[in-house]
Amino acid sequence: MPYVEVRGGSIRVKWWNGDYIADADGRPTKRKKYESASGPQPGVPFEDEDEAYNYGLDREYDVRHGKHIRRVDSKTLMKDYCWLWLDAQDLRATSVSRYRSRLRSRIVPYWGDHAVGDITTWEYEAWKKSLESAAAREEISHYYVEQLTSLFGMLMTDAVVKYKLRSESPVIAQRRRGRYRKKKREAKRPMQMVVLHKLATNAYHVWGFTGWTYIWTIAFTGMRPPGEMWGLRREFASPTWPASDPDPERRETMLDRYGPDLMPALRVQYQSQYEAGKRAQVGPKYDSHRTLVVPPFLHEMHAALLASHDSPWVFPALGGGQMGTQWGKNYWPHIRGGAPQRSARSDRVRREIQPVPEMVGKRIYLLRHGHREWLEEDGHSRIAMETRMGHEVAGVEGLYSNLTPVMEKRIADTLQERWETFWGMGVWWAPPFPISLPSESPRT
Known part of the structure; x- marks a missing residue:
């Protein structure tokens, strides 16, 4: 039972906190540990002894029912x-x-x-x-x-x-009250092929054929940039996969469904991240390992790209190494925002790059969003769209649904049709067959 002490004009209550005092060897004794309070809240004294006593009873009730928060714990900064x-x-x-x-x-x-x-x-x-x-x-x-x-x-x-440092959270979730404030969202436009062509053209002049292929790959696969794109290795690209898959069991399973002569597809097996300041290959976000069928034009583009270099990465940086932090400084700003003409260290001169107004200040991740919009426009099923984007469909729908070869073939067909329709609209610039990557930096 709690007991109340009255000293001068103050009232204090003590109660057992459920613990015992330990001896010199750290073993608990029969002597109880007590906590005390001089008021129901810091700076607010008890009005009388009854209030103090009832406060102590409440604390001991919490102790008996496992709800007590030790004062020393609650005072953790x-x-x-x-x-x-x-x-x-x-x-x-x-x-x-x-x-x-x-x-x-x-x-x-x-x-x-x-x-x-x-x-x-x-x-x-x-x-x-x-x-x-x-x-x-x-x-x-x-x-x-x-x-x-x-x-x-x-x-x-x-x-x-988990840690029993307080009895309830100060963050209270409730239905909206008060004045309505509309959330400010990133302004987006429907992803247009003309805009993608401008980006891909700029990427070619910054990064060569690798840049040209990089832009179209994000737009036509929905892979997550930058991690999944930078982490795509040669053995998981459509010209080589699944015959080159290092996992024998997965390789044998996939050979009956995918391949250059069946249904070209790439495998999202890794993403590239920094861990403790060092580059590492880890699983994709949410462990969303997945197989993405690619339209014929993109498969041919990847075959040409792999033939132009011997890097283990499908999209190496200029010089052949793995792309990393230089992307946000020397690549993407020029691709979306333009850059003046410059002379390289060699005899090669890079032309002036015009900005892409629709993408100035925007994230390259919007190309992935645009891919999702295309899938919706083409009327693909929800399970086909979400699986391709690396999302799980919750509930019974996700449990009973499955991405079938017919669904995948239709995705590849509609993407190829979109590509051919664009090129049939007029005469668009396209790069020549790729040559080896230049070794100089893209710095201006």
Whole structure:
């Protein structure tokens, strides 16, 4: 039972917290550990002894029913908890890097000196509102705000459910109230073949035939750039796969369905990521290993590309190595935004590159979005679309549905038809048969 102490003008209540004091050897004794409080909230004293006694009874009720939060645990500071939480997560290296960045930049600086158990809903709502105001001033993006609040919600949920640092989360999910604010989304246009042709042409002048093929591959397969594209190895490209697959069991299974003489297809087996500052091959996002049929024109393009180099990567950087961080500095900005004419170290002169207005400031990931739009326009089934995009269809529909060869053949046919229709509209520029990659850097 709790007991109340009255000292001068203050009232304090003590209760057993469910633990026992240990001896010098660390073994528990029969002496109980007690916790105490001078008020129901920090800075708010008890009004009388009855209130203090009932408060103690409530704490002991929590102890008996396994709901008690030890005060020493609830006082864990956020600047300690955040990093302990991150170390305990089983995540991919890229996810760890993103979480660490968000914790370091916004969450720990703001919440670091707060005790985990003392954070209130009022304080959380005020912080969230400050982030939304910063997004409205375009200091940060609305997407970034969503990622920060989502991460904070995970921290608080785990503090309640897994680590018993507080009794409930201050992040309360509820139906929308108050003034409606429409979320600001990235402006997108339907992906047009003319825009893709401009991008592919620019990519050719920056990156050679590899760049030309790179743009069309994203648009006509929906592969995730950059990881899945940079991680595509020669043995998983349509001219060689599945005969070159290193897995004997998968190779034998796939040879009856795919191949250059049956239905050309490539295999999304890896994505390229940085782990601890080093390049690594890991499974694709959500472990979405998948086989993607390719239309005949793209298969021929890949065959020509592989014949032009001996790199293990289908899309090597200039010089033959694996593409990496140089993409965002020396490649994509010039492909979408243009670049002045320049002379290379050799006798080769790169022409002036015109910007693509529809893509200036945009992400190359939008080409993947455009592929999904094409599949919908062509009337493919949901299971065919989601499987191709590397998504799982939940529920009974996903359990009973399956991507069949007929579905795949129809996808390849509609994509080939789209390609042929575009080239039949007029005389478009196309690069000559590829030669070996130049060795110089694409820097301007």
